Amino acid sequence: MKHRRSHLMKASLTGIVFAAVLLVFVGFARGPFSGKPETTVIKDVWIFDGKTVIPKGTVVFQDGRITVVGKNISIPANADVIDGTGKTLLPGLIDAHVHIISPDHLKQSLVFGVTTNIDMFMDVKMMNSIKKKQAEGAVPDMSHLVSPGTLVTAPKGHGTQYGIAIPTITRPEEAQEFVDDRIAEGSDFIKIIYEDGSAINVDFPTINKEILVALVEAAHKRGKIVVVHACSLEFCHHCFEAGADGLAHLYFDGAYDPDFGRRAAEKGMFVIPTLSVLETMGGITVLPRIDKDPRLAPYLTPQDVGAINMKSSITTGEASYRAAEKALKQLREAGVPILAGTDMPNPGMIIGGSLHRELELLVAAGLTPLKALAGATSLPAEKFSVEGRGMIKPGYHADLLLVKGDPTKDVKATREILDVWKDGVRVDRVAYLAKVKKARKKKEELKAAPPPEYALPGLISDFEGDEVTARFGAGWSVSTDAMMGGKSKAEFKLAKGGAHGSRGSLLITGNVVGDSPVKWAGALFSPGKRMMTPANLSFKKSISFWAKGEGKTYSIMVFAQSLGFQPAMQRFSAGSEWTECVFSFESLGLEGYDIMGIFIGGSMESGPFTLQIDDVRLK
Numbered sequence: 001m002k003h004r005r006s007h008l009m010k011a012s013l014t015g016i017v018f019a020a021v022l023l024v025f026v027g028f029a030r031g032p033f034s035g036k037p038e039t040t041v042i043k044d045v046w047i048f049d050g051k052t053v054i055p056k057g058t059v060v061f062q063d064g065r066i067t068v069v070g071k072n073i074s075i076p077a078n079a080d081v082i083d084g085t086g087k088t089l090l091p092g093l094i095d096a097h098v099h100i101i102s103p104d105h106l107k108q109s110l111v112f113g114v115t116t117n118i119d120m121f122m123d124v125k126m127m128n129s130i131k132k133k134q135a136e137g138a139v140p141d142m143s144h145l146v147s148p149g150t151l152v153t154a155p156k157g158h159g160t161q162y163g164i165a166i167p168t169i170t171r172p173e174e175a176q177e178f179v180d181d182r183i184a185e186g187s188d189f190i191k192i193i194y195e196d197g198s199a200i201n202v203d204f205p206t207i208n209k210e211i212l213v214a215l216v217e218a219a220h221k222r223g224k225i226v227v228v229h230a231c232s233l234e235f236c237h238h239c240f241e242a243g244a245d246g247l248a249h250l251y252f253d254g255a256y257d258p259d260f261g262r263r264a265a266e267k268g269m270f271v272i273p274t275l276s277v278l279e280t281m282g283g284i285t286v287l288p289r290i291d292k293d294p295r296l297a298p299y300l301t302p303q304d305v306g307a308i309n310m311k312s313s314i315t316t317g318e319a320s321y322r323a324a325e326k327a328l329k330q331l332r333e334a335g336v337p338i339l340a341g342t343d344m345p346n347p348g349m350i351i352g353g354s355l356h357r358e359l360e361l362l363v364a365a366g367l368t369p370l371k372a373l374a375g376a377t378s379l380p381a382e383k384f385s386v387e388g389r390g391m392i393k394p395g396y397h398a399d400l401l402l403v404k405g406d407p408t409k410d411v412k413a414t415r416e417i418l419d420v421w422k423d424g425v426r427v428d429r430v431a432y433l434a435k436v437k438k439a440r441k442k443k444e445e446l447k448a449a450p451p452p453e454y455a456l457p458g459l460i461s462d463f464e465g466d467e468v469t470a471r472f473g474a475g476w477s478v479s480t481d482a483m484m485g486g487k488s489k490a491e492f493k494l495a496k497g498g499a500h501g502s503r504g505s506l507l508i509t510g511n512v513v514g515d516s517p518v519k520w521a522g523a524l525f526s527p528g529k530r531m532m533t534p535a536n537l538s539f540k541k542s543i544s545f546w547a548k549g550e551g552k553t554y555s556i557m558v559f560a561q562s563l564g565f566q567p568a569m570q571r572f573s574a575g576s577e578w579t580e581c582v583f584s585f586e587s588l589g590l591e592g593y594d595i596m597g598i599f600i601g602g603s604m605e606s607g608p609f610t611l612q613i614d615d616v617r618l619k
Contacts, residue, residue, distance in 0.1 A: 038062070038424075039060070039062040039076050039078070039079040040060070040061055040079065040080045040081075040082065040398075040421075040424070041058065041060050041073075041080065041081045041082065042058065042059045042082045042084045042089055042400075043058045043075065043082070044056050045057060045058070045059065045082075045084020045085075045087050045402070046084070046087065046088040046089070046408075047059065047069070047088070047089050048088060048089070048090045048091075048370075048407070048408055049069065049391055050090075050381070050392060050393075051374060051378050051391070054069070054070070054071070056071070057069065057070055057071050057073075058071065058073040058075075059089055059392060059400070060073065060075075060076065060079070061400070061421070061424050062424070063424065064138050064140075064397060064398055064423040065395060065398055065424065066392060066393060066394055066395065066396050066397075067394055069392055069394055082402070082419075084402070086404065086405070087402055087403065087418060088402070088403050088404075088405065088406050088407055088408070088413065089392065089400060089401070089402050090113075090377065090400070090403065090407065090414070091381075091389070091390050091392050091396075091399060091400065091401070092113060092114065092115025092377075092389070092399030092400055092401050092420065092421075093113050093116075093340075093377065093401060093414070094114070094116040094117070094118065094340075094386070094389070094390055095109070095116075095117050095118065095340065095342055095351075095358075095376070096272045096339040096340060096341035096375075096380040096384070097118065097120050097248060097272045097274055097339075097341025097343050098117045098118065098119055098120065098341070098342060098343070098344045098345075098351065100117060100122045100126070100147070101122070101345065102126075103126070103130060103142060105344075105351045106130070106142035106143045106145060107141055107142055107143075108351050108352055109351045109352035110142070110143055110352070110420055110422055110427045111299055111352060111420070111427060111429055111432045112299070112351075112352030112353045112355070112417070113352070113401035113403075113417055113420045114352040114355050115143050115399035115400075115422050116143055116144040116145075116146065116381070116386060116390070116399065117144070117145055117146070118380060118384055118386075119145060119146065119148070120151070120191050120248055120343075121148065121149075121150065121151045121159060122149065123149075124149040124150055124186065127145070127147045128185070128186050130145050131147075131186060138397075138423035139422075139423070140422045140424070140425035141422075141425075143422065144389060144422075146188050146189075146386055147187070147188055148182065148187045148188060148190055148191040148227075149185055149186055149187050150166045150182065150185075150187075151191040151192070151193055151229075152169060152179075152182070152191065152207070152215060153166070153192075153206075154169065154170065154193075154205045154207045155170065156168075156205045156514070157195070157205045157206050157207070158197070158206070158229070159193050161514065161518040162518060164485075165485060167181070169211060169215070171211065172210045172211050172213070172214035175211065175215045175217070176214075176218040178218070179218040179219050179221075180218075180222065183222055183224060187224070188224075189224050189226070189227060189384060190215065190224050190225070191228075191248065192207070192212065192215055192216075192226060192227070192244070193206065193207070193229045194206060194207060194228050194229065194230045194239065195230060195231055196232075196235075198232055198253065199232045199251065200252075200281070200316060209241075209242070212228075212238060212239070212242045213242045216243050216244050217243075220243070225245040225383070225385075226245050226246075227245065227246045227248050227272075228242075228244045228246070229248045229249060230247060230248075230249075230251065231249060231251055232251050232255065233251045233253060233255035233256070233257055233260070235251070236251050236260070237257075237263070240263050240267045240269065245268075245270065245383070246269055246270040246271065246272065246339075247264075247269065247270075247271045247272065248272055248274070248341075249273070249274045249277070249278070249343070250271060250273040250274070250275075250278065250324040250328065251323075251324070251327065252278050252282075252316050252320045252323075253316075253320065254316070254317070254319045254323045255323060256323055256326060256327075258330075260327050261327070261329075261331045261332075261333060261334035261336060262330070264331060264334065264336045265331075265334035265335055265336050269336065270336065270337040270379070271336055271337070271338055271339070272338075272340075273324065273338060273341075273362070274341050274342065274343040274358075275324065275325075275358060275361040275362065276342045276343065276346075276354055276357060276358050277312075277343040277346045277348070277349070278316075278320065279348070279361065280347050280348040280349075281312045281314045281315065281316045282315075282316055282318050282319075282321035283311070283315055283316075283317065283318065284321060286361060286364060289308050289309065289348070290350075290353050290354065290415075291304070291305045291308045291309065293412075293415060295416050296353050296415050298433060298436065299432065299433060299436055300350070300436070301436055301439045301440070302440060302443045303439075303561070304353070305562070306560070306562040306563040306589065307345065307348070307349065307563070307566065308348060308349070308350060308354075309589055310347035310348060310566060310568070311347055311348075311589065312346065312347045313569060325366075328362075328366065329366050332366055332371070337375075337383065338362070338371065339375045339379050339380045339383065340355060340358050340359055340362060340375040342357075342358050345566075355376060356412070356414050359372045359373070359376060359411045359414060360411055360412055362375065362411075363411045369407060369408050369409060369410065369411040370408050372411055373408065377390045377391065397423055397424075398421050398423060398424035399422055399423065400419075400420070400421045401417065401419075401420055402417075402420070403415075403416045403417055403418060404418055443562070443593070443594070446534055446536060446593050446594045447536065447538065448536075449535075449536040449593075450536065451535075451536055451537065451539050452472040452473055452528070452536075452537075453472060454472040455472040455473075455535075455537070455618070456539065457471075458540055458617045458619060459471050459615075459616075459617045460472070460525060460616040460617055460618065461476070461506070461525070461615075461616045462498070462502065462504075462615050462616075463494055463495075463505050463506045464502065466494075467494070468492065468493070468494060468506060472527065473525065473526055473528060474527075474528060474529060474530055474531045475526065476492070476506075476523050476524065476525050477523070478490050478491060478492065478522075478523065478524070479521075479522060479523065479524035479597075480510070480520060480521045480522075481514075481518065481520050481521070486513065486519055486520075487513040487514065488510065488511060488512045488513045488514070488519050488521035488602075489513075489521055490508060490509065490510030490521035490522050490601060490602075491509055492506055492507060492508045492509070492522075493506075494507070498546070498612075498615070499546035499548075499578040499580075500546075500578075500615075502615070504614075505546075505548075505612045505614035506612065506613050507611075507612050508522055508523050508600070508601055508609075508610070508612070509608070509609070509610050509611075510522060510601060510602055510608070510609055511607065511608045511609070512605065512606050512607060512609065513606065519603060519606070520555065520557070520601060520602065521601055521603070521609075522554075522555075522599055522600055522601010522602055522603075522611070523599070523601055523613075524597050524598065525598045525599075525600075526597050528596065531597075532559065532596045532597055533596060534560070534561050534593075534594040534595065535594075536592070536593045536595075537585075537618055538585070538591055538593040539618075540619055541584055542583055542584040542585060542618070542619045543556070543558070543582075543583050543585075543598060543616075543617075543618060543619075544580060544581065544582040544583070544615075544616075544617055544618075545580075545581055545614065545615060545617070546578050546580050546613065546614045546615050547572065547578070547580075547600075547612065547614075548574055548575070548576065548577065548578045548611075548612045549573075549574030549575065549609070549610060549611045549612065550576075550609065550610055550611075551573065551574070551575045552573070552574070552602070552605050552609055553572070553604050553605055554572055554573070554574055554600070554601060554602055554609070554611055555569055555570065555571055555572070555599070555600075555601065555602065555603040555604055556572065556583055556598065556599065556600050557569045557597075557598075557599040558583075558588055558590060558595060558597070558598055558599070559595070559596040559598075559599070560590055560594050560595050561594040561596065563589070567599070568588035568590060569603075570583055570587070570588065571604060574611060578614070582619065600616075
């Protein structure tokens with residue numbers, strides 16, 4: 001990218017917002033399961049039961065439940081017998097921190113051996129629809145869901161910016177009724193946001209300590225555990241004092257306290273470090289991404305690959321990640337339960353697959369493979385009261401993962417997946433692989449598609465006519481966060497005078513409303529024949545335009561099928577003089593073959609704005 005004072009700002013937590021908008025474009029049906037449960041025997045297999053290892057044992061399961069575990073087991077007649085020599089059988093994995101946007105997430109995760117997902121904030125109606133199915137019996141085509149539904153936050157606090165209308169709390173006296181209402185609508189546990197944004201240089205309203213304490217007491221009174229999102233060391237200590245049960249993240253403000261691990265242990269807390277998201281925000285790559293691993297890469301759709309390689313808009317720096325590693329070492333030495341969670345769908349992560357990388361990050365940070373595996377099986381099941389899952393024991397659900405090799409010695413062996421069962425039903429990974437290949441073929445078709453008619457010269461709009469037009473595509477339209485429940489507004493019109501003394505330009509005016517990072521208002525160009533349909537723009541390497549503004553920070557967002565749920569985003573500044581802005585597809589993490597929309601306008605700074613653009617083109 002070539003631009004004065006501009007820098008990369010790809011979307012991070014905005015994934016939840018744009019999921020609803022872009023889900024329709026993903027179009028990748030996920031239903032990887034097969035047949036009825038039957039009596040299955042896995043013999044002579046190395047067993048990690050969730051806590052300990054049973055060398056060369058046998059596991060029998062029938063009608064969705066494990067019936068026998070041990071050695072020298074007699075094999076039932078007419079059973080499906082699998083030779084486990086050289087293989088390891090584990091409980092189905094549990095991701096202890098995700099955000100479920102679609103039921104398809106719960107289907108896709110099975111392919112990667114993740115049979116339970118502990119959600120930390122989702123739409124309540126969707127949650128209850130899924131839980132209704134679970135309550136009616138086994139749901140072998142979806143991973144098991146545990147969720148608080150909505151979260152607990154202050155008005156305009158973190159969590160209110162995602163386009164989902166949620167209740168908020170303002171006084172300690174409201175705590176019991178608030179918690180009771182959450183439980184009545186189906187919350188399995190209480191998730192609290194105690195976050196002022198200081199760790200990420202954002203200003204969020206937050207609940208105070210008195211409300212935090214009142215909420216914890218109210219939840220415990222009803223027998224529910226409390227997990228808190230607190231991103232600074234100071235606020236984590238407040239959670240200790242309030243008696244919370246767990247931290248949804250390790251802190252990432254780069255602070256250090258030699259007593260952190262000891263205090264967490266004294267308070268009996270568990271911690272979900274989410275190293276995957278801390279690494280992405282730190283702007284570093286500690287370990288290779290999973291799209292480079294031949295054991296997992298064949299199962300990744302183009303959208304998955306785009307998500308894995310997306311960078312975060314939140315930049316905390318490498319020091320914050322290293323501070324989290326030190327804190328994790330303290331927790332380990334103090335015996336604090338450490339649970340494996342990814343915080344999917346933040347940039348760099350996908351459902352299911354990214355948990356394997358989280359395990360590797362935990363081991364790289366000092367956990368033994370056994371401890372890391374317990375953190376993705378028995379420990380989250382225990383802490384979140386996931387009955388009958390997370391271990392290989394008689395009577396438990398037959399949620400199982402069979403891999404080649406020994407992940408208790410090399411945790412990356414969890415990626416060498418041979419079979420997955422959910423409620424005793426084998427997941428059809430072969431059918432899923434065929435769907436991935438179909439999606440990749442579609443990608444190749446998009447890449448082979450001709451450029452839009454009249455697009456080859458590269459000019460999109462020079463605004464020299466009497467109307468706002470484009471040389472190709474579906475043209476320009478106003479785009480705001482209103483589609484997600486926001487209140488930002490924008491309009492545009494032709495203005496006299498453009499860059500290089502030309503006749504005209506496009507004047508975009510608007511008002512970006514709200515304190516959250518997810519807000520926008522401006523103009524959107526759709527290069528396809530219809531709005532938000534993909535067009536192959538890969539015949540050029542970058543997007544450019546000339547801009548003049550008020551010295552504020554503006555944004556360009558590019559929507560592409562390959563990015564799945566999230567647009568690529570970069571900031572730019574525009575002052576009183578015309579300045580050229582050039583954004584390469586490479587810097588945006590795009591190949592350019594499936595561009596659906598190019599947005600230019602305000603998003604990062606709240607308040608009214610004025611921006612003129614001219615000579616928008618591909619280069």
